[in-house]
Amino acid sequence: MDKMRTTGTGYEAREPEKFSRFLYRQKVVFLVAFVGYVCAYLVRNNFKLMSKDMIEVYGWNKLNVAFLLTCFTVTYGLGKFFMGALADRVSLRKLFAGALGMSALLCIAIGFTRQFAVIAILLILTGLIQGALAPSSQAMIANYFPNKSRGGAIAGWNVSQNVGSAMLPLIIGVLGVAAPGNISLAFIVPGVMVLLLAFLMWKLGGDNPEAEGLNSLKEMYGDEGEPNVGEDSDTTLSYWTLIKKYVFLNPGILLVGFINAALYFVRFGVEDWMPIYLSHEAGFSDAQFLTAISVLEWVAVPGSFLFAWLAVKFANKMTIIGAIGLFLMAGLIFYYETIHNTGGSSYAQLLIVSGLLGTLIYGPQLIVNILTLNFVPLKVAGTALGFVGLMAYMLGNLGSNWLMPILADNLSWTASYMVVAALSALSGIGYLTLSRRERKAVKVHETNNDD
CATH class of the missing domain: 1.20.1250.20 (MFS general substrate transporter like domains)
Incomplete structure (x- = not known):
């Protein structure tokens, strides 16, 4: 404190x-x-x-x-x-x-x-x-x-x-x-x-x-x-004018919304389809894939705390941290999709990868909420959060619900997860494009000591 x-x-x-x-x-x-x-x-x-x-x-x-x-x-x-x-x-x-x-x-x-x-x-x-x-x-x-x-x-x-x-x-x-x-x-x-x-x-x-x-x-x-995003004259603007200016026509919020949609596709593309993919395609037992799902959720907790610590340590550099996490996620998805081909050690590897997936799914995703609040005046924060959330569920969640099985049935599960990996990498690039805007919006007192 x-x-x-x-x-x-x-x-x-x-x-x-x-x-x-x-x-x-x-x-x-x-x-x-x-x-x-x-x-x-x-x-x-x-x-x-x-x-x-x-x-x-x-x-x-x-x-x-x-x-x-x-x-x-x-x-x-x-x-x-x-x-x-x-x-x-x-x-x-x-x-x-x-x-x-x-x-x-x-x-x-x-x-x-x-x-x-x-x-x-x-x-x-x-x-x-x-x-x-x-x-x-x-x-x-x-x-x-x-x-x-x-x-x-x-x-x-x-x-x-x-x-x-x-x-x-x-x-x-x-x-x-x-x-x-x-x-x-x-x-x-x-x-x-x-x-x-x-x-x-x-x-x-x-x-x-x-x-x-x-x-x-x-x-x-x-x-x-x-956040330093408003102007003195904005205090006289109506609420609807403010949300039009800072939410619907705000390039930063629009990009954050599309990133969030991609991240929700990644999240639900992995989590919702783990039971079917790991049992039908990868050949793991019910007990094994249920344990993997549990490991993903529990390791996500300390993983999220790690990102919380980074958010305090680097208050206006979360875009860079998120991008690094998402690039790692893209590589991890490639490995996750081939893990069942590695022989007898595959289950131990699955548990390790599941824990890392939990950290890299929820860590970069929480950065969306931070950026949303940093890119708008606090008086329209609720609307901005709701708008970004709407894009996540209507594009990302529903997209993963339908596209993942369609690709798996008509091509392969590999094709499905390549889409997940590609969206993870593209989200990382999106974060990097927002780094300058983040530094401008979030003024912090930066020192090299531990104050």
């Missing part, structure tokens, strides 16, 4: 009590955003994890499941944009906690029905409501963290999705032991847990320091407080 105390205005000395209160609220707001987003995953992936059991018990088929997954994916992408725009207009604290509570209620409702049409409607609503959680939680962090530490805070927050993704299967596994065959509990129990925590988020969350009688980041830190 000492790193966060550096100011260019001497504010800490002039207002020590206010600054101390600000640092306390900074920690609390981060914890609310982190824990709240862990909770988001506890009421998001329930259907995906229970789909196999629902096919067997409810008499569905794979197309039923694919349709329901698409219901969530499409509406979640749209929800990210529209709810992100709403986050710039309403209380972040209330939107975040309210959306979390509503997500929990929808999750509980799914546990009380077997009707396909009803579940489809509930998943559509879940996608729209959950779309508010990432933009509002990241915007909260952006409003409380200056340039020097914002990237590290966002990177640390990003680990919450891995924690939530890893916790939910454990919770469902325990429930499965306690009550075998009871699908409803997998929705109801996590939903009740999150609903109770949502009340805590409502009480402890924050909008911005000014709303609490504190000074703005600009007043406390000077040019090192907020």
